[in-house]
Amino acid sequence: MRNKVAIVGAADTEVGVVPDLSATQLYVKAARLALAxxxxxxxxxxxxxxxxxxxxxxxxxxxxxxxxxxIFPRYCITAPAGGGTTLTMLHHAASxxxxxxCETILITMADSQxxxxxxxxxxxxxxxxxxxQFERPYGPPIPAFYALxxxxxxxxxxxxxxxxxAVAVACRRHASMNPAAQMRKPIAIADVLNSRMISDPLHLxxxxxxxxxxxxxxxxxxxxxxxxxxxxxxxxxxxxxxxxEHLSQALSLTTSAAREAGARAYAMAGLGPKDxxxxxxYDCFTPVVIIxxxxxxxxxxxxGGRFVENGRIELGGELPVNTHGGLLSHCHPGxxxxxxxxxxxxxxxxxxxxxxxxxxxxxxxxxxQGGFMSSHGTAIFGNEMV
Amino acid sequence: MADTHGKxxxxxxxxxxxxxxxxxxxxxxxxxxxxxGQFQFFPRLYCSRCMSERVAWVKASGGAEVTSFTIVRRPxxxxxxxxxxxxxxxxxLEEGPTMMTNIVGCPPERVAxxxxxxxxxERLTDEITLPKFRPRNG
Numbered sequence: 424m425r426n427k428v429a430i431v432g433a434a435d436t437e438v439g440v441v442p443d444l445s446a447t448q449l450y451v452k453a454a455r456l457a458l459a460x461x462x463x464x465x466x467x468x469x470x471x472x473x474x475x476x477x478x479x480x481x482x483x484x485x486x487x488x489x490x491x492x493x494i495f496p497r498y499c500i501t502a503p504a505g506g507g508t509t510l511t512m513l514h515h516a517a518s519x520x521x522x523x524x525c526e527t528i529l530i531t532m533a534d535s536q537x538x539x540x541x542x543x544x545x546x547x548x549x550x551x552x553x554x555x556q557f558e559r560p561y562g563p564p565i566p567a568f569y570a571l572x573x574x575x576x577x578x579x580x581x582x583x584x585x586x587x588x589a590v591a592v593a594c595r596r597h598a599s600m601n602p603a604a605q606m607r608k609p610i611a612i613a614d615v616l617n618s619r620m621i622s623d624p625l626h627l628x629x630x631x632x633x634x635x636x637x638x639x640x641x642x643x644x645x646x647x648x649x650x651x652x653x654x655x656x657x658x659x660x661x662x663x664x665x666x667x668e669h670l671s672q673a674l675s676l677t678t679s680a681a682r683e684a685g686a687r688a689y690a691m692a693g694l695g696p697k698d699x700x701x702x703x704x705y706d707c708f709t710p711v712v713i714i715x716x717x718x719x720x721x722x723x724x725x726x727g728g729r730f731v732e733n734g735r736i737e738l739g740g741e742l743p744v745n746t747h748g749g750l751l752s753h754c755h756p757g758x759x760x761x762x763x764x765x766x767x768x769x770x771x772x773x774x775x776x777x778x779x780x781x782x783x784x785x786x787x788x789x790x791x792q793g794g795f796m797s798s799h800g801t802a803i804f805g806n807e808m809v
Numbered sequence: 810m811a812d813t814h815g816k817x818x819x820x821x822x823x824x825x826x827x828x829x830x831x832x833x834x835x836x837x838x839x840x841x842x843x844x845x846g847q848f849q850f851f852p853r854l855y856c857s858r859c860m861s862e863r864v865a866w867v868k869a870s871g872g873a874e875v876t877s878f879t880i881v882r883r884p885x886x887x888x889x890x891x892x893x894x895x896x897x898x899x900x901x902l903e904e905g906p907t908m909m910t911n912i913v914g915c916p917p918e919r920v921a922x923x924x925x926x927x928x929x930x931e932r933l934t935d936e937i938t939l940p941k942f943r944p945r946n947g
Contacts, residue, residue: 550885553909555819556819557908557909560819560933561897562884562885562886562892563881563897564881567897570879571877571878571879571897572877575876575877575922578877621882622881622882622897623879623880623882624879670909671909676876676899
């Protein structure tokens, strides 16, 4: 599928606290902005993918959005989750285009987790995580699952609180250069360590945000992409890895199926970690980025903690990560989270990022994971075919 | 019925009932494959290694080792507020399978990865008793 499909439109809505737009309005606003960016009308779309919304759930969600937009797609799917599933949907959308099921797919994802769902209700909704008989009775909030992962990684490899904090500091530094980001005031490692302990060893600033917002992309065949006004961003490689759902069933707490997802994406692209100019990595909690850096081959297993030190994942460093600010500082409306990583990769490869532009960025990697390091998707994009 | 203060109460299914009946007797029940000998938890219709249907319930020793843990400072819901800070852990049973649990019977700060623990049974309702774990040597 290398070089067969391209992103020709990408856009985000305003993010953070957006009280004047409902979840459904955020989906269609993101869609409208992405279509405008692609320079096409809604009737040029023959495929639609959305994700489910916590704030306004519908069983036939994509059909609701199609109805709202008055479009009549021949390919219409609702993703039941976010994180890695967003990359899975992108992978499948690319397959649908490559096999001729449809020509032009709009992927729009949004939610209203602050304004459409009170903070307490959002947290309560997330307390439905875990197996209803064998995990939930023990009272694990979502951060506890990631804390179990972080503790195991610390125990196995000596990863420190300061190293995890460096991930939050890098994301915030990038967000400070992104006027769209929800949290823009720079922080230092000490700020992370001094923030309230949520679930040892994770402090408040090791945890991602709760947000409103939406993002959308338009994908079509690489051949048709040449006729669009923007520089196409080609899909060079995509891969998935799925290892478990419940954390207590995971074969490993410290090595994830990002390893398989990444290997499959690299193999398709014919590229390796050394070829990546910028990486947008799922950062619901800081330890996740450290494990992803290892499993995606940017450093050996166990050395992720040392890799993130000394600004190596900041702009100007060896591998700039989460140049928009990530889920930690840009926004995290839940299921749509990975979409903002994809739209940022598109902007980086078009050279539109102003002060936070990675100079001469040619190849970007986006990784998402969902569940509890359960379901992984990797995509590699380039502004030229390879 | 015991007051669960709104904590989630497991609803046994046909597949999991022998586990919960075991907990009621103070026995930790897991499955063992009659073909390949694998022990497994969660319970399944088939052996997850060799797909044999010959899975049987057996009593586990109750001994385990902490493979990871966290001290929850911000509880998952108000139902757990009185318990905070509490320890959520993953423990590997002597037979092999891993379980999520709470570590009880010692201050949270004493819990460590590698700690030897043993099952204890806490009654949640008239029908449900939860297996938890405590340090093996007091």
